[in-house]
Amino acid sequence: MVLSLLLASCASDGGGGGEGVQSQKMETIRSRGKLVCGVDGKLPGFSFLGPDGTYSGLDADTCRAVAAAILGDPEMVEYRDLNSSERFAALASGEVDMLARNTTMTLSRDSAGGNGISFGPTTFYDGQGLMAPVASGIKTLKDLAGKPICVESGTTTELNLADRMREQGIAYTPLKFQTGDQTYAAYLGGRCVAVTSDRSQLAAKRSSFPQPDAHILLPEVMSKEPLTPASINGDPAWADALRWTVYALFQAEELGITQANVAAKVAEAKANTNLADLRRFLGVEGDFGKQLGLPADFVPKAIAAVGNYGEIFERNVGAGSPLKLERAENRQWKDGGLIYSPPFR
Amino acid sequence: MSDIQRVPWWRDRRVVPWLVQGAVGVAILVVIALLLGNLVRNLTAAGLLLTWRWLGQPASFDVAESLIPFDASMPYWRVLVVGLVNSLRAIVVGLVGATVLGTAVGMAAFSGNGLLRRLARVYVEVIRNIPLLLQLLFWYFVVFLALPNSTAALQWPGVVLSKSGLYLAWFADGFQWQGPTLVNDVWRAPLRLSVEFSALITGLITYTGAFVAEVVRGGIAAVPRGQWEAATSLGLHWSATMRTVVLPQALRVIVPGLNSQYISLAKNSALAVAVGYADLYSVSETTLNQTGRALEVFLLLLGAYLLIDLVISVLMNGVNQLVQIRER
Numbered sequence: 001m002v003l004s005l006l007l008a009s010c011a012s013d014g015g016g017g018g019e020g021v022q023s024q025k026m027e028t029i030r031s032r033g034k035l036v037c038g039v040d041g042k043l044p045g046f047s048f049l050g051p052d053g054t055y056s057g058l059d060a061d062t063c064r065a066v067a068a069a070i071l072g073d074p075e076m077v078e079y080r081d082l083n084s085s086e087r088f089a090a091l092a093s094g095e096v097d098m099l100a101r102n103t104t105m106t107l108s109r110d111s112a113g114g115n116g117i118s119f120g121p122t123t124f125y126d127g128q129g130l131m132a133p134v135a136s137g138i139k140t141l142k143d144l145a146g147k148p149i150c151v152e153s154g155t156t157t158e159l160n161l162a163d164r165m166r167e168q169g170i171a172y173t174p175l176k177f178q179t180g181d182q183t184y185a186a187y188l189g190g191r192c193v194a195v196t197s198d199r200s201q202l203a204a205k206r207s208s209f210p211q212p213d214a215h216i217l218l219p220e221v222m223s224k225e226p227l228t229p230a231s232i233n234g235d236p237a238w239a240d241a242l243r244w245t246v247y248a249l250f251q252a253e254e255l256g257i258t259q260a261n262v263a264a265k266v267a268e269a270k271a272n273t274n275l276a277d278l279r280r281f282l283g284v285e286g287d288f289g290k291q292l293g294l295p296a297d298f299v300p301k302a303i304a305a306v307g308n309y310g311e312i313f314e315r316n317v318g319a320g321s322p323l324k325l326e327r328a329e330n331r332q333w334k335d336g337g338l339i340y341s342p343p344f345r
Numbered sequence: 346m347s348d349i350q351r352v353p354w355w356r357d358r359r360v361v362p363w364l365v366q367g368a369v370g371v372a373i374l375v376v377i378a379l380l381l382g383n384l385v386r387n388l389t390a391a392g393l394l395l396t397w398r399w400l401g402q403p404a405s406f407d408v409a410e411s412l413i414p415f416d417a418s419m420p421y422w423r424v425l426v427v428g429l430v431n432s433l434r435a436i437v438v439g440l441v442g443a444t445v446l447g448t449a450v451g452m453a454a455f456s457g458n459g460l461l462r463r464l465a466r467v468y469v470e471v472i473r474n475i476p477l478l479l480q481l482l483f484w485y486f487v488v489f490l491a492l493p494n495s496t497a498a499l500q501w502p503g504v505v506l507s508k509s510g511l512y513l514a515w516f517a518d519g520f521q522w523q524g525p526t527l528v529n530d531v532w533r534a535p536l537r538l539s540v541e542f543s544a545l546i547t548g549l550i551t552y553t554g555a556f557v558a559e560v561v562r563g564g565i566a567a568v569p570r571g572q573w574e575a576a577t578s579l580g581l582h583w584s585a586t587m588r589t590v591v592l593p594q595a596l597r598v599i600v601p602g603l604n605s606q607y608i609s610l611a612k613n614s615a616l617a618v619a620v621g622y623a624d625l626y627s628v629s630e631t632t633l634n635q636t637g638r639a640l641e642v643f644l645l646l647l648g649a650y651l652l653i654d655l656v657i658s659v660l661m662n663g664v665n666q667l668v669q670i671r672e673r
Contacts, residue, residue: 158631159406178618
């Protein structure tokens with residue numbers, strides 16, 4: 001009798017979602033009270049440890065948004081600086097809960113037979129570029145024939161460079177360094193005539209050079225580099241929570257919900273039962289949060305923490321930052337870009 | 346006979362040790378089997394079970410310098426061999442250089458010239474008290490990258506030194522002595538050492554040289570004073586005394602000490618990755634990142650360094666037997 005009651009209560013719980021969502025990772029994060037987020041830490045605009053000991057940037061804000069969504073507090077993030085070679089091992093071993101480390105999504109990284117990680121939505125559409133000193137007179141790939149090029153080892157850029165140069169039959173010398181610091185030090189030391197990386201990263205690093213104007217980004221874009229946050233394979237519930245938190249930031253921009261007006265929007269949604277879409281999105285109505293294993297108000301918490309995607313972009317890499325990158329591919333789909341959130345329904 | 350009580354088997358001196366050892370052996374095997382089984386189970390669950398098929402796939406990345414022909418379309422095993430050859434090149438050059446430098450400095454400690462003695466002391470104390478990684482970064486970023494560009498390279502007869510490397514005259518094209526030439530702002534020479542390689546071996550040689558010098562100094566100090574005095578009274582001057590009397594006896598003490606210094610040098614060569622030299626570790630890292638086969642790549646790396654060090658040990662043990670006194 002008692003047993004059947006218990007069984008019945010379990011069944012009804014499972015039917016409603018919520019506690020029925022099984023995620024070891026999310027339980028670990030909740031019991032720890034902190035989200036451990038793997039970042040670069042040295043890349044202005046994406047994740048950069050400032051002099052005051054706080055991290056800033058688009059990737060760091062992704063960590064904050066996820067922490068706000070799952071724990072309700074964007075500051076409950078423990079950042080872990082990882083270099084390109086360490087990042088996947090750190091994720092696979094569970095040392096970090098997620099990566100927001102300007103990581104390009106590729107087939108071999110995604111697949112179970114490769115690195116076996118699970119990617120969320122792309123937060124920055126990038127492409128590989130080359131930077132050279134203005135004084136060198138280098139304008140195209142062909143000018144680099146027989147010259148040394150600096151590259152960070154363990155990155156997709158290393159491979160793309162090899163592929164592009166092979167396609168065009170240009171011989172060159174790749175000089176590989178383990179960290180970005182060493183790579184750019186060798187470039188600034190004049191060991192290489194050019195350095196290659198994602199165009200956003202080149203722009204970011206250039207902004208911290210002693211003379212940013214003395215270096216140009218070549219117009220050539222050598223690859224597609226969708227920079228994407230990632231979690232470990234094998235915990236689909238955690239991957240979903242990560243995915244939809246990022247989508248919520250996209251959707252918020254589309255709906256015009258900002259860090260400043262999110263509280264007012266929630267109040268408006270609560271007051272007006274006719275705004276069904278908005279009510280569902282902000283967790284006033286329905287059980288989206290429960291279905292994901294997150295609190296009902298995870299969307300307004302995330303937006304209140306870091307703002308919508310447009311705000312994050314402008315603040316960290318766009319017009320409001322030293323990088324001054326164009327939105328380009330990273331505009332909303334309605335404006336001709338690739339930022340697109342599936343419906344919250 | 347029958348009233349002599351037989352020792353029961355559990356107290357039998359001939360049986361008990363076998364039983365105990367057997368039990369311990371089985372216990373150890375069980376533990377190992379458990380650990381291995383656990384490893385295999387977890388690796389299978391994570392989809393990381395050992396596989397070597399990736400070794401045959403094209404590497405599709407380039408290597409800055411290689412002694413054997415290589416291009417990006419060749420398989421992974423080939424790029425690992427390229428890295429191994431590059432590592433061995435640095436190790437061999439480093440061993441020879443460190444031995445020559447160390448022996449010279451170690452002998453200088455017994456020189457009659459006070460300035461030379463003190464210089465040797467200062468060199469040893471400064472070099473061996475600074476971490477090697479720091480020294481390598483110093484040689485590379487501060488010394489070698491401060492060299493002028495190709496067009497303004499430092500030039501001596503047969504030698505050109507620039508930011509892109511060290512170019513030396515050597516025999517080429519049918520044993521013709523050929524010097525470095527500048528073609529399209531790029532130096533060409535029969536013998537070219539990249540600055541990465543130069544920085545690595547400079548760092549390895551000066552660092553290990555300091556330790557070798559101490560081993561040599563210790564060996565020489567172990568030769569009894571009477572030997573020096575006897576040689577001097579025979580009318581031998583300093584260098585002849587050193588060469589024919591002291592060093593041969595000192596070698597018996599020096600060689601075993603050198604062995605561990607050589608092994609350290611071989612292991613330290615993996616720091617090449619810090620100065621951008623394409624050694625075994627550097628290419629393995631790229632391989633690991635592309636294939637995701639962390640366990641396999643590290644097993645190969647561990648095996649390779651273990652093998653290199655064991656070979657050095659075996660060779661040095663052979664040398665050791667050669668220099669020992671043969672007692673009759």
